[in-house]
Amino acid sequence: MPRLFLMLCFGLLPLVALAVVEAYPFESEAERRRYNALIDELRCPKCQNQNLAGSDAPIAQDLRAEVYRLIRDGKSDQEILTFMHSRYGDFVLYRPRLTLETVALWLGPLLLVLIGALVWWRLSRGVAKPSADNAGLSEAEQARLKAVLEKRDD
Amino acid sequence: MGRLKLFIPLLVFLLLAALFFAVETEVSEGEYDPKALPSALIGQPFPAFRLPALLGEREVDESLLKGKVSIVNVWATWCPTCLYEHPFLVALAERGEVAVYGINYKDDADKARQWLASKGNPFAVNIVDASGKLGLDLGVTGAPETFVVDSAGRVRMRYQGGLDEKIWQRNFVPLLEQIATEEAL
Numbered sequence: 001m002p003r004l005f006l007m008l009c010f011g012l013l014p015l016v017a018l019a020v021v022e023a024y025p026f027e028s029e030a031e032r033r034r035y036n037a038l039i040d041e042l043r044c045p046k047c048q049n050q051n052l053a054g055s056d057a058p059i060a061q062d063l064r065a066e067v068y069r070l071i072r073d074g075k076s077d078q079e080i081l082t083f084m085h086s087r088y089g090d091f092v093l094y095r096p097r098l099t100l101e102t103v104a105l106w107l108g109p110l111l112l113v114l115i116g117a118l119v120w121w122r123l124s125r126g127v128a129k130p131s132a133d134n135a136g137l138s139e140a141e142q143a144r145l146k147a148v149l150e151k152r153d154d
Numbered sequence: 155m156g157r158l159k160l161f162i163p164l165l166v167f168l169l170l171a172a173l174f175f176a177v178e179t180e181v182s183e184g185e186y187d188p189k190a191l192p193s194a195l196i197g198q199p200f201p202a203f204r205l206p207a208l209l210g211e212r213e214v215d216e217s218l219l220k221g222k223v224s225i226v227n228v229w230a231t232w233c234p235t236c237l238y239e240h241p242f243l244v245a246l247a248e249r250g251e252v253a254v255y256g257i258n259y260k261d262d263a264d265k266a267r268q269w270l271a272s273k274g275n276p277f278a279v280n281i282v283d284a285s286g287k288l289g290l291d292l293g294v295t296g297a298p299e300t301f302v303v304d305s306a307g308r309v310r311m312r313y314q315g316g317l318d319e320k321i322w323q324r325n326f327v328p329l330l331e332q333i334a335t336e337e338a339l
Contacts, residue, residue, distance in 0.1 A: 088191070
């Protein structure tokens with residue numbers, strides 16, 4: 001049984017790695033970490049929703065090479081992001097700058113949370129209400145209710 | 155009132171259905187492309203470059219694009235859509251409405267020369283961008299792409315995808331007319 005379980009687990013392991021790996025030689029581990037962070041955060045301009053690290057598109061390969069070159073040239077992360085932004089616009093940044101055009105991206109989720117809170121508040125008020133005036137049955141109604149319930153029991 | 159409230163989900167559904175239908179119609183008629191990426195260069199000067207021309211032993215730079223309204227078409231022999239739009243570009247160049255320039259993007263120069271020799275050459279000058287450096291400065295994401303550049307050498311529009319007469323009339327002609335009236339002032 002444990003063997004079967006292990007076999008199942010191995011069967012679930014993906015056989016292909018999805019990230020594209022180009023072997024760029026870095027001088028330090030810090031540079032490699034910056035490179036990986038940047039290609040993780042920059043978006044492939046040809047793809048609908050993939051970062052540079054996850055895309056096989058020719059343009060993504062070119063941009064990874066460019067990020068590598070800029071790092072080796074001693075550019076800071078901010079300079080590299082500005083370089084990409086001035087060519088490809090807000091689309092390449094997975095954390096776009098707050099401008100008039102991107103304000104919906106930043107504040108939209110907050111708006112949805114507010115709507116959710118409002119709906120939740122309205123619903124919870126609606127549930128609490130009937131229990132307050134539940135004792136609204138008259139003597140006659142109580143008797144009828146009892147009769148109906150007893151009749152169903154037969 | 156309580157009864158009417160029951161219809162709110164239906165109403166929301168109908169509104170969304172109408173919205174999706176409208177967008178889908180625009181997409182199928184080519185009026186709206188969800189994949190089109192607005193260029194970051196609109197209103198900016200065409201990026202500086204110094205690159206060889208495909209034909210003739212000479213180098214050209216961004217001053218090539220100043221002094222007249224032009225379109226700059228990014229193309230390559232490996233690009234199937236470029237083959238599709240090529241006859242239109244040839245016809246457009248013959249009409250002479252606008253200067254037509256090319257950027258031969260990440261291509262083999264010999265193959266590109268053969269292509270132009272066999273299919274006709276609509277380009278006044280072809281800029282050879284073998285490394286893709288100029289393409290990168292332009293924010294090109296693939297081929298074909300077509301840029302409209304005004305007399306001052308500023309990028310006014312970028313179109314991603316193949317050109318034909320319909321797209322030309324709809325997307326380019328109004329802008330070219332607008333530029334012409336601006337520059338006549």
